[in-house]
Each structure stands twice: as structure tokens, then as C-alpha cells.
Amino acid sequence: MNQTLIGLCSAVCIASASLIGCGISPTTTSAVTPENQQAYFDRLRTEKVTSNPNIQWQNIGPGMSGYNEELWTHPTNPNVMFIGPDMHVSYGTWDGANSWHSLQDHDELGQLMKRVLDIEFSRQDPNYAMAIDWNGWVYESSNQGRNWQKTAELAGDHRDFGVDPYDPLAFKKGWYDEQIGKRLGDLAVDPNNDNIWYIGAGDFWNVKENHRSINKLGGDKLNYADYGYILKTSNKGKTWQKISKGLPSDLDVGKIIVNPTRSQHLLAATNKGLMQSTDGGMSWQFGAQGLPHNLPRDLTEHYDPVTGEYTLYLIEQTHYQAQGKSVSASGGIYTSTDQGKTWHNITGNLWLDLTQINYPAEHNRYYRTLANWFEISPKQARKKYSQLPKQILPVFNRIVVNPKNKQEIYVTYNKKHDRTFGPGEVWRTLDGGKHWTVVARHGKYWINNPDQDYWAKRNNPTHANVEFAHVQYEMDTHTEDQGNRLLSINSAGEVFISISQQTHKSSDQGKTWQQIDDFEVEKGSNIWIGRGGSDLPGRFMLLETGIPERRLMASGEHGVWQTEVVENLANKADVPMRQIEGQVNDKGMVSISTLAVHPHNPNIIYILAWRQYHSGKLRRSTDGGKTWQNIASVLEVSSKPSDSNVAGAKKIAKKIQGPKGMKPAQNSLLIDPNQPNNMFFVAELDAFSEIYRAPRREPTKGGYGFMKSTDGGYNWKVSNKGFHQDASLRRIILDPDNSNIIYAAAADKNGGLYKSVDQGESWQRMTIPANIKSVNNVFIDRNNKHMFISAGGFYDGKYEEGGAWRSTDNGKTWQQIFKAPVVLQVESSPVDANILLLTVGNQMRLDRQFLNPGLYLSQDGGQSWNKINNNLSNYDKIIDAKPDPYNPNVLWAAGWGSGWNVAYINKTKDSTWLPVKR
Known part of the structure; x- marks a missing residue:
């Protein structure tokens, strides 16, 4: 029995007060209540x-099981992390993902912190943080993210700064609505002064809806996002100043970085290019020598406080150009050591030779990528560019660097939603970009090893190394078509990704990846106890099933689950569960609306x-x-x-x-x-x-x-x-x-x-x-x-x-x-x-x-x-x-x-x- 199951689902208590319990007399009409x-x-x-x-509710398995595009780590405490999945929930962990707890205030309208888009911590006070959600609202926490208080409403048509959400007049003011505000893209703090924060407008990271192509180099403009400005506060969020000087009206901000050695110097990765400010964000200019197109997809930094060395890393949007019956590509990974003025290519051997990759599914994804880029159909792309290229780049969209080692860099792509291709999910370099290796591998391609010689020449391992929970069978038999949704790294150098609606961690530089959503009660049992961070669409529950110990649970996207009796559970309150239909079966039914059991059998x-x-x-x-x-x-x-x-x-x-x-x-x-x-x-x-x-x-x-x-x-x-x-x-x-x-x-x-x-x-x-x-x-x-x-x-x-x-x-x-x-x-x-x-x-x-x-x-x-x-x-x-x-x-x-x-x-x-x- 796995002893790590002890106390997995303890709840986070919030402030409490007793309720009023009042009597009610029975009536025989629809008459007045006492x-x-x-x-x-x-x-x-x-x-x-x-x-x-x-009474405290306990979230039960399976953990996650919905799409999660973000995971934020505390800058100094590797046990503190947060996720903001797509099903209107948000969770935090303070024990290294052994258990997850809801971030919401459970006694309001359900709008606050329901889908968080960014969280950032002060570098002076490890307990203080700010967050933004998809309503364009700002929150702060003074206890390391355990509780959050809404402080401002900054985007969209309903801007009531400091409004009391429980004031009845708030209804007349339009404070709540199904689409309350508009989304903001990124949150940043001055590492030298936590009174100063920045927020960029846009919906840059919505790769499911925001697609780039030859005629839309900056992506799509979405109705539910705000654009064209950056917000700044110099008093820890009491007031915010809207800045637009030098900024295009349709600016979509993906990442803001404040230089730790010079707080007046800022960089912003945007849909219009890399932008710089030298006056604390009050005005902005384009500037990026060495980037072939100046269209960054992601931006990150490494700072050594001992030596003062400051290094920037950037992903440049991949561009495709017709070359007869084939295509060529430009873009890749770049670095700067002069605060972003000039950039140098470190793409190394990230290029792929598709003539050496004998995998129809990958070829299909490649032609889908070309179809998206050239704005034609996949059939037209296959006909027009029938010759596979010997040197091609996928569309990378995330990059992180180990805070302990500037030579250790990770990049990834989202094959499913960002309309790209490529074997594996994550690439890593240990030498600053000279050599890259596919370090997250799963599915039929890597299990069957059809191109072992090609990868051997690249000194790249070929065995599958990503562990899943109940979706393991599906992931082993499918063609890696789910895509990786996030990439994050903590202060200890542990790396986090999310494939097929599961969250994974690597503590060994990508050699192995373990899912961190569920505990298996015993290896190989396929009985799981969730860690409390579910993003699963819960549906109908059949509690009387003809077997007193069995409850049957219907879900959207993840089939049918049944409770299991497990002897000697460390925490008797935990609910072990097994999936009996869904991903565990070949093309099982996954979105269950209702179910029934025969009354006699x-x-x-x-x-x-x-x-x-x-x-x-x-x-x-x-x-x-x-x-x-x-x-x-x-x-x-x-x-x-x-x-x-x-x-x-x-x-x-x-x-x-x-x-x-x-x-x-x-x-x-x-x-x-x-x-x-x-x-x-x-x-x-x-x-x-x-x-x-x-x-x-x-x-x-x-x-x-x-x-x-x-x-x-x-x-x-x-x-x-x-x-x-x-x-x-x-x-x-x-x-x-x-x-x-x-x-x-x-x-x-x-x-x-x-x-x-x-x-x-x-x-x-x-x-x-x-x-x-x-x-x-x-x-x-x-x-x-x-x-x-x-x-x-x-x-x-x-x-x-x-x-x-x-x-x-x-x-x-x-x-x-x-x-x-x-x-x-x-x-x-x-x-x-x-x-x-x-x-x-x-x-x-x-x-x-x-x-x-x-x-x-x-x-x-x-x-x-x-x-x-x-x-x-x-x-x-x-x-x-x-x-x-x-x-x-x-x-x-x-x-x-x-x-x-x-x-x-x-x-x-x-x-x-x-x-x-x-």
C-alpha cells in the first residue's frame, strides 16, 4: 500500500461564521413563509x-482531466504552485503537488478567480502576490496565495474600481455578467520594487483560438480581449495608469520582463514584435536586431545575482516559404546578452529532416501546418508541396530556462491547438542551444521506434518516457495528437508540462516524466485517488447501483468511473476510483450524460x-x-x-x-x-x-x-x-x-x-x-x-x-x-x-x-x-x-x-x- 496517500485531501479552511437557522411552519398552499x-x-x-x-468538501478523482494552459511556480519556494484550468476553476498547492486546493472564495457568486491567467510574486516579500483572471480583474494575496482579494477591475465595459461585490447596487452598475470584462494577457513585477507592477492587454496565450498565418502574422483579434495598452501601478495596485505611448492600437502582449539590473528597462513580447522601454514602461519602441521577423512567441530570462550576468531567451515565430515543391523555414530560438538590443541564433540542431521520419501521422500534421500558414486546405498543401523537406522547423511557442543553470533550456509546442507538428512534446539543451534533444516522448511513434537510426545519429533516446494515469492506454495507442499545453520550471529546476489533460513533472532534466494529478493506490491497480485539482466535467452520479459499495460517476470527456473498496487506506475519507469506460478502452464512450443499471442484474x-x-x-x-x-x-x-x-x-x-x-x-x-x-x-x-x-x-x-x-x-x-x-x-x-x-x-x-x-x-x-x-x-x-x-x-x-x-x-x-x-x-x-x-x-x-x-x-x-x-x-x-x-x-x-x-x-x-x- 502506498503510504504517500496519508492525508491527501485535507481541505484549506477559510474564515467562518455561523449561519442563522430559522423554523418554518408547514402550509397547504404556496403561501407566505414565516x-x-x-x-x-x-x-x-x-x-x-x-x-x-x-463541512468541507473533498475533491475526488480523477485529478485534472481537463485542459490546463498555465502552471505558475513560486520564485523561491518550489513547493508552492498554482494552476488555472479552462473549466472555470483555479487551484494552489503548498506541498509540492501532493494536494491541490481551490483558490476561490466559496461564499460569493462564483466569478472570482474562476479562471486565472497569470500569477506573479514579489521578490521582496515571498508571501505577497498578484493575479489576473479572464474577466480583466486583479487580485492580491498576502499569505502566499492561499487567499485572494479582488482589488481592481481593469478591462472591458464594466470597470468599477473598488466596488463591493456584495453591494446590491452592484447589480445596477453592471458589476456581474456572463462575460463581465475583457481579458488581459500578462502580469509582471519590478524585481527591485514590489510597489511597481505591469499588466499587458490581450489574449496572447489563447492558442486554441489565436492562430498565426502568412496573412495574420500577429494572430487573431478576439472580441473578448482588450488590446493596445499596458497598465502600470506604482502603489501596489491602489491605482493603475493606462499607457499607450508608442503602442499599436491592436497590441497583444504576451510577456513583460523588467530588467533586474535596471528597473527602468523593460521588454515586451507582443503580436507586433519585441518592444522596449527605457523609462519604466511609460513609452515604448520597437527594437530587436538579429531576429529575422521580430515576431516573438515567448520570452524568458536568466539572472545570476552573484555575477550580475543577465541573459534573455526568445522563441521567434516560425515562417514558411515556398521552395518549389517543398518549403523552407525561418525562425527558431534566440538569445541576447545585451538586454535585448541584439539577438543571436541558438536553434542548433532543432531542425527536422522529414524525409527521415516515416510516420504518416506526423506528415499529416506537417501538411495541416502548411495549410494553416498558407491559408489553403491540407489537400492543396499536400499537392502543392509534395516534396518533404530535409530541414524544417515546427512552430515552438514556450521557452523556460533553469534558474540554476543558464545552459539548460526547454522549448515546446502545442501540436493540437497551435496547428504545428513534430515528434515528441518537449526539447531540451544542456549546452546553451548547440544540441537539442527530444525529452518528452510518448505514443505509438516512440513505442514502435520506426526511425531509430535517424534518432541514433542525433544521439536522441527513443523510448517513451512520459507517465500517465488512467489515460495511459489511450496515450500508448494514439499518435501523439493531444499536444502539450504548458511549460514551467521552478526554483529547484523541476520542469512541468501538460499533455492530454494531465500534468507532468520531471525532476531529472527530462529523462522521465511523472503525472502529478492522481495517486495510484498500488502500482498497476488502475485505481486512483485524486490530489484535489480536478478540471473534469462532472455529470450525473448514480449512487444506487445494486452493489452497496459501488457508486457510478458519469463525466464529460472521461467516461464512467466507479468507486472501489481498498483495504487499509491511510485516509479513510479518500475515495478510490477506477475508470470502467472511456480512455481505458479502445475508442470508449467518453462524454457520458446519463447512465442506469439493470434493476435485477x-x-x-x-x-x-x-x-x-x-x-x-x-x-x-x-x-x-x-x-x-x-x-x-x-x-x-x-x-x-x-x-x-x-x-x-x-x-x-x-x-x-x-x-x-x-x-x-x-x-x-x-x-x-x-x-x-x-x-x-x-x-x-x-x-x-x-x-x-x-x-x-x-x-x-x-x-x-x-x-x-x-x-x-x-x-x-x-x-x-x-x-x-x-x-x-x-x-x-x-x-x-x-x-x-x-x-x-x-x-x-x-x-x-x-x-x-x-x-x-x-x-x-x-x-x-x-x-x-x-x-x-x-x-x-x-x-x-x-x-x-x-x-x-x-x-x-x-x-x-x-x-x-x-x-x-x-x-x-x-x-x-x-x-x-x-x-x-x-x-x-x-x-x-x-x-x-x-x-x-x-x-x-x-x-x-x-x-x-x-x-x-x-x-x-x-x-x-x-x-x-x-x-x-x-x-x-x-x-x-x-x-x-x-x-x-x-x-x-x-x-x-x-x-x-x-x-x-x-x-x-x-x-x-x-x-x-x-
């Missing part, structure tokens, strides 16, 4: 309410996907997840938006239609326990909680709404008789006593609660409080038969239209038990009906009238509530949350982009998620 409870709900609308400090599992591999297919395993097969094509849709789409959809369809092949969101896959051949699910018309919210598309097979099979899932029909037009069905549930009765929640402007007494052949609208316009979820307690509905419009619902309601008489009368604009879900514990877990969503509106999204717990049947967001990322975007069906002390939650989480109501040192023995 005054004291109303006072509590008013507090939730108008002021920041602190989460119960006794727990080894039979059904899953549905809304995107990526097997989207729209019903997939089944009959051996507990060991093998899978598609048994039906359930949903197929046209690639074009529907004519009946919402207003303006055609105009914006190109922007929001999502990935190719995406199907409607599928929810609530259910199986009749009495007649298991009868199966049901709903296809949501206008989903608002998926990763991509695509416009409606015309179905070519299946359809939106309620779908039913009577032959075990092989054939399906749409059954919407009785629903209102354009009903967007979000959830369904079977009556626990009569499987002929089904309830459906319609989450749209004309939504409501529907009931069928003939297994969905026909539907009738139920009477619910008149103020409810959208029903997001319906749930029935199997023991006391209480019915709960969750209400509220996600985009345009009014405060009085939302909340949670309970009926104790089968829907005849209703009592409101919680007030909020958008309640997405409320469910009770199957082992203690007094335990209710409720989810409040963020409306993403200017007038949302509610300041406390997240999860709420009641342990007295809804008479009082506690907010419980501590250490919970994406608390404003919880997709699924429910009490454990076997252990009354356990809660589970799935985050939009933060994986799954577990919490213990009565936490002790022996807390465990396993069923309580009765």
Missing part, C-alpha cells in the same frame, strides 16, 4: 453568507453520450463494465440549426453550436424495475448546464422530449403527447410505488410539472404554485413519499419564480421550503428523510437578485438550512448533488468543471464514504 425564515432568505439575497465551517450498465465518441448511442455492458457495445442509435440530428430555434439563433449558431457531432443533452435514463425492457430518458431542448449550450438542431432520428423503449433499449420512440409546445424536459422520475406513473420537469419559460399514468404514452400538466415558470428537477422520497420540485429560470427567471417546493399529498398542495431565483435540485436522503441537499444555481444575469449560489444542507426536513460551499469549486455550477443512499453522514456533488466531490456531515478522523453496517 417572518424569521424570510429574514434568512433576505440575507441570502443581499449579503454574503458564510458556509458552515464544519447489477452487471448490466447502460450509458448515453451527448458528444464525442458514440454520441447519441445507447451503450451497454453486461459484465460490470469490463466490455461495452452499442446496442442502438438513439439520437441523430442535423448539423444545421433548426428553423424553429429561438430568436437570433441562426445568427449566433456558428459561434455556439459546439463540437461536430454533438447531440442534445440526455438526462434521467431510467429502467422500470417491474418490466426492465421498458426504458426511458429525456432529450433536453434547451440545456443550460452542459459544457456546450448548442442551438437546437432538427432531429433525424429520435427527438427532443420524452423517449421510450419497450424492448430493452434496441428501439425508441418519442412520446410527447400532452406537453406544451417547445417543452424542454430536464428530468424525469418514476413513482416509487407505481412504475406506470412518471413525473417530468419542464425547464423553460412555459415549463411546469407533468404526470403520466401510462408510462409516458400521454402526459397531463399538474397544478403547482402559479408563480413557478420553470421546473428544473422533480424528486420523490421513497420512504415518506414527499415530492420535491426545484424551480427558477436560468437566464430570465424572476426571484419570485424560483425556489424549492414540497408536497406531502402527492402534488395536491405545495409548501415552499427555500427561496432563490434558481434552485436546480433538492433531494432527500434514503436513510434519513430529514437530510435534504439543495442546489442553487447562478443565473448569470445582471439582476439575479441573489448573492449566495451553491449547496445548502438541511438536517431537519427543511426547517433550517446551512450553506456548505467550503473547498467546493464550481459551487455556482453544480450539475448533480445528493445525499448518500447508504451512509447518512455522506454527501456527493458533481461540478460543471471540477469533477466529483464528497463531504462528511459529522466528520471524524475515521470518516468514510462506505455504507454504514446495519
Whole structure:
């Protein structure tokens, strides 16, 4: 047993205050709530309410599993690092990546620090740091990044310096919005004076959207970024000065460096070229002798405080030129020892001879690169430049140097998103650029070694040396098509990269790379415990699976996971998990929307996907997840938006239609326990909680709404008789006593609660409080038969239209038990009906009238509530949350982009998620 598992998931405690718990008297109508409870709900609308400090959420595996483009290391403490993944989360570690913890304030609106773009530390005070996020907001920390305070809003249309985010007037000021501000590109500090900081405008590092070509040498200008200026503060962020002297209006800043020997001298790598300032950033000029094009992709520095030697390193954008039936290239790696005035080429042997690389996948990537550069199709590029070059350069985009050794330099490229090519992921030199070696190698090419002689002549090792977690099989069998997203190095010389949604570290100059997202409980077990830094799209959780110790978790992009029982865990609160479908299988289903288990045979599992591999297919395993097969094509849709789409959809369809092949969101896959051949699910018309919210598309097979099979899932029909037009069905549930009765929640402007007494052949609208316009979820307690509905419009619902309601008489009368604009879900514990877990969503509106999204717990049947967001990322975007069906002390939650989480109501040192023995 790996003893390093001790205490992996301890949470970072934040400031706490007790909540008000107020009683509520039952009523038989949708009438008024008692005054004291109303006072509590008013507090939730108008002021920041602190989460119960006794309940801390623990992020469980798999770690990361989403794209992360940045990793920042502390300048002097190698154990302190930060990441800002793409799924609206941010994490820090203070123990060398043994555990990661959320950086967010868990008691606000979910906007702060949700996707960080840069973090920088003072060189005088190792505890002081600043950060910028993609809203154009600035933060500071005085405790080495454990807590952050927003200090300024610097970009975009909503600039309220010093505004109190919990001031109700902030709504009228437009302080919050789905796209609140505009992105800023880089943050820098004067190494000699931490009162002085600089920020560059732009979105330089967004390689997924920002592409360079022969006619767009500076890349794309993106609507959600600001351009054309640099900001400076001389009083540690109290005020900022906007500088534009000498700067182009469309300037995109990638890196600002302040000379440690002369603070008035600055360099900036930009989309327009390398720029210099000699007056502390107040004015700028172009200047870079020796660069063939003066289009830097990255810039870094090495400073020896003992000798005073200062060296700069730069990646020059690769340019391609036609040479008959082939192409030539220029660009590469450059260095300067005179503060950036002149530059010298150290590209060395980075050039590739593609005639010696016998790998079709790499040739395909090469022609895709040419197609992008020359702005033609890959087919045209292959025809026009049919002769492979003997000397060619990829497009490198990141560079770092070991702070202890200026001769040790690393460069990388992002083959997938920066549209380039090249064997391996990272190149390293130990002699200042004379000789370069591929040091990060994985996949079929390096495992099969087709060009061993070529690499032997270069003295380059050829064995695969990158370790992955659950994606190891996929990475060994695929063609290195994922790309490396980041490159960073800490004060100890450890190097960090991110390949295929995993984070890797090398402590031996790139000889080996270990993933640092998960712990494997035992070598070769494929059972993992996450370290707390998940960027996984968490989806539906099936907690009752016919096996009390097994929970099944659906994810976007990473398949199905099940909990595993591991004896003698050092920390019993940890949740070991194994992937049973997804990357562990050859072309497994990866974006799971919903799943179900056969009521009489727990080894039979059904899953549905809304995107990526097997989207729209019903997939089944009959051996507990060991093998899978598609048994039906359930949903197929046209690639074009529907004519009946919402207003303006055609105009914006190109922007929001999502990935190719995406199907409607599928929810609530259910199986009749009495007649298991009868199966049901709903296809949501206008989903608002998926990763991509695509416009409606015309179905070519299946359809939106309620779908039913009577032959075990092989054939399906749409059954919407009785629903209102354009009903967007979000959830369904079977009556626990009569499987002929089904309830459906319609989450749209004309939504409501529907009931069928003939297994969905026909539907009738139920009477619910008149103020409810959208029903997001319906749930029935199997023991006391209480019915709960969750209400509220996600985009345009009014405060009085939302909340949670309970009926104790089968829907005849209703009592409101919680007030909020958008309640997405409320469910009770199957082992203690007094335990209710409720989810409040963020409306993403200017007038949302509610300041406390997240999860709420009641342990007295809804008479009082506690907010419980501590250490919970994406608390404003919880997709699924429910009490454990076997252990009354356990809660589970799935985050939009933060994986799954577990919490213990009565936490002790022996807390465990396993069923309580009765």
C-alpha cells in the first residue's frame, strides 16, 4: 500500500461564521413563509453568507482531466504552485503537488478567480502576490496565495474600481455578467520594487483560438480581449495608469520582463514584435536586431545575482516559404546578452529532416501546418508541396530556462491547438542551444521506434518516457495528437508540462516524466485517488447501483468511473476510483450524460453520450463494465440549426453550436424495475448546464422530449403527447410505488410539472404554485413519499419564480421550503428523510437578485438550512448533488468543471464514504 496517500485531501479552511437557522411552519398552499425564515432568505439575497465551517468538501478523482494552459511556480519556494484550468476553476498547492486546493472564495457568486491567467510574486516579500483572471480583474494575496482579494477591475465595459461585490447596487452598475470584462494577457513585477507592477492587454496565450498565418502574422483579434495598452501601478495596485505611448492600437502582449539590473528597462513580447522601454514602461519602441521577423512567441530570462550576468531567451515565430515543391523555414530560438538590443541564433540542431521520419501521422500534421500558414486546405498543401523537406522547423511557442543553470533550456509546442507538428512534446539543451534533444516522448511513434537510426545519429533516446494515469492506454495507442499545453520550471529546476489533460513533472532534466494529478493506490491497480485539482466535467452520479459499495460517476470527456473498496487506506475519507469506460478502452464512450443499471442484474450498465465518441448511442455492458457495445442509435440530428430555434439563433449558431457531432443533452435514463425492457430518458431542448449550450438542431432520428423503449433499449420512440409546445424536459422520475406513473420537469419559460399514468404514452400538466415558470428537477422520497420540485429560470427567471417546493399529498398542495431565483435540485436522503441537499444555481444575469449560489444542507426536513460551499469549486455550477443512499453522514456533488466531490456531515478522523453496517 502506498503510504504517500496519508492525508491527501485535507481541505484549506477559510474564515467562518455561523449561519442563522430559522423554523418554518408547514402550509397547504404556496403561501407566505414565516417572518424569521424570510429574514434568512433576505440575507441570502443581499449579503454574503458564510458556509458552515464544519463541512468541507473533498475533491475526488480523477485529478485534472481537463485542459490546463498555465502552471505558475513560486520564485523561491518550489513547493508552492498554482494552476488555472479552462473549466472555470483555479487551484494552489503548498506541498509540492501532493494536494491541490481551490483558490476561490466559496461564499460569493462564483466569478472570482474562476479562471486565472497569470500569477506573479514579489521578490521582496515571498508571501505577497498578484493575479489576473479572464474577466480583466486583479487580485492580491498576502499569505502566499492561499487567499485572494479582488482589488481592481481593469478591462472591458464594466470597470468599477473598488466596488463591493456584495453591494446590491452592484447589480445596477453592471458589476456581474456572463462575460463581465475583457481579458488581459500578462502580469509582471519590478524585481527591485514590489510597489511597481505591469499588466499587458490581450489574449496572447489563447492558442486554441489565436492562430498565426502568412496573412495574420500577429494572430487573431478576439472580441473578448482588450488590446493596445499596458497598465502600470506604482502603489501596489491602489491605482493603475493606462499607457499607450508608442503602442499599436491592436497590441497583444504576451510577456513583460523588467530588467533586474535596471528597473527602468523593460521588454515586451507582443503580436507586433519585441518592444522596449527605457523609462519604466511609460513609452515604448520597437527594437530587436538579429531576429529575422521580430515576431516573438515567448520570452524568458536568466539572472545570476552573484555575477550580475543577465541573459534573455526568445522563441521567434516560425515562417514558411515556398521552395518549389517543398518549403523552407525561418525562425527558431534566440538569445541576447545585451538586454535585448541584439539577438543571436541558438536553434542548433532543432531542425527536422522529414524525409527521415516515416510516420504518416506526423506528415499529416506537417501538411495541416502548411495549410494553416498558407491559408489553403491540407489537400492543396499536400499537392502543392509534395516534396518533404530535409530541414524544417515546427512552430515552438514556450521557452523556460533553469534558474540554476543558464545552459539548460526547454522549448515546446502545442501540436493540437497551435496547428504545428513534430515528434515528441518537449526539447531540451544542456549546452546553451548547440544540441537539442527530444525529452518528452510518448505514443505509438516512440513505442514502435520506426526511425531509430535517424534518432541514433542525433544521439536522441527513443523510448517513451512520459507517465500517465488512467489515460495511459489511450496515450500508448494514439499518435501523439493531444499536444502539450504548458511549460514551467521552478526554483529547484523541476520542469512541468501538460499533455492530454494531465500534468507532468520531471525532476531529472527530462529523462522521465511523472503525472502529478492522481495517486495510484498500488502500482498497476488502475485505481486512483485524486490530489484535489480536478478540471473534469462532472455529470450525473448514480449512487444506487445494486452493489452497496459501488457508486457510478458519469463525466464529460472521461467516461464512467466507479468507486472501489481498498483495504487499509491511510485516509479513510479518500475515495478510490477506477475508470470502467472511456480512455481505458479502445475508442470508449467518453462524454457520458446519463447512465442506469439493470434493476435485477447489477452487471448490466447502460450509458448515453451527448458528444464525442458514440454520441447519441445507447451503450451497454453486461459484465460490470469490463466490455461495452452499442446496442442502438438513439439520437441523430442535423448539423444545421433548426428553423424553429429561438430568436437570433441562426445568427449566433456558428459561434455556439459546439463540437461536430454533438447531440442534445440526455438526462434521467431510467429502467422500470417491474418490466426492465421498458426504458426511458429525456432529450433536453434547451440545456443550460452542459459544457456546450448548442442551438437546437432538427432531429433525424429520435427527438427532443420524452423517449421510450419497450424492448430493452434496441428501439425508441418519442412520446410527447400532452406537453406544451417547445417543452424542454430536464428530468424525469418514476413513482416509487407505481412504475406506470412518471413525473417530468419542464425547464423553460412555459415549463411546469407533468404526470403520466401510462408510462409516458400521454402526459397531463399538474397544478403547482402559479408563480413557478420553470421546473428544473422533480424528486420523490421513497420512504415518506414527499415530492420535491426545484424551480427558477436560468437566464430570465424572476426571484419570485424560483425556489424549492414540497408536497406531502402527492402534488395536491405545495409548501415552499427555500427561496432563490434558481434552485436546480433538492433531494432527500434514503436513510434519513430529514437530510435534504439543495442546489442553487447562478443565473448569470445582471439582476439575479441573489448573492449566495451553491449547496445548502438541511438536517431537519427543511426547517433550517446551512450553506456548505467550503473547498467546493464550481459551487455556482453544480450539475448533480445528493445525499448518500447508504451512509447518512455522506454527501456527493458533481461540478460543471471540477469533477466529483464528497463531504462528511459529522466528520471524524475515521470518516468514510462506505455504507454504514446495519
